[in-house]
Amino acid sequence: MEKSDWQYENMPDFLQDRSLGNARIEQFTIFEHDFRAIYRDGLKPGKKYVRLMIDGEIFMSDAPMEKESNYNVIDDAFGDILLAGLGIGLILLPMQKKEEVKSITVVEKNPNVIDIVGGQLPLNDKVEIIHADIFDYEPIRRYDCIYLDIWPDICKDNAGDMSNLIDKYSNFLTDKPDSWCKAWQEDYVMGNMYIREGEGAFDYS
Structure with a gap:
């Protein structure tokens, strides 16, 4: 498996959409037309990801950059x-x-x-x-x-x-x-x- 994936769990298996106060967990999917996410950030079309939103802004996700930077x-x-x-x-x-x-x-x-x-x-x-x-x-x-x-x-x-x-x-x-x-x-x-x-x-x- 790829270096950035071998030790990580598939976070959508555990984190379902939930909100409380100023925090929200949500699953999201990248589509073929999301060129920036695909070609710059390395996300895969059709794959589910998870992001943490704080006060409406993305605070963290399980994007490839997050994985690679913590390997x-x-x-x-x-x-x-x-x-x-x-x-x-x-x-x-x-x-x-x-x-x-x-x-x-x-x-x-x-x-x-x-x-x-x-x-x-x-x-x-x-x-x-x-x-x-x-x-x-x-x-x-x-x-x-x-x-x-x-x-x-x-x-x-x-x-x-x-x-x-x-x-x-x-x-x-x-x-x-x-x-x-x-x-x-x-x-x-x-x-x-x-x-x-x-x-x-x-x-x-």
Whole structure:
């Protein structure tokens, strides 16, 4: 199977259309005339996808870019993990299946997302979801892996917050030589790599 698909679940199998407050989960399908979605973003006509909408804007989906940009994160995950942002659970489901992973603490600030997403996912006993804002949250333990995935798109405007969070949470890593603290697409946001204007949670409406 393709690199970006082998470890991921088919999210429409788990997430049905639901709305609560400012959050909505909805399935969607790409058609032959959706040229931007097909040729730029790699979506397949006729295939069902899932997106999380917050205040009417796409916050996350299971588009190929989302999968590809998180491949190494899931591959490197081990031990006790702190995950900022529940999203649609795209990376959470494969992480919880890894034998190397002992626990996953998910910090999600939107209680509506916890309800409509967390309430539908087949989570195992490794996973704990905490309702809190990652900017204010104070861990009571250390973690082997910390992943900050709270931004809907790849934008240099996020660089300051991203840098501050990485600095803060790096202090909560274990002393294992392979422990790590990363943010989603930090190399692009911090200006070390080239990114196309506006790339991120694309509008497939």
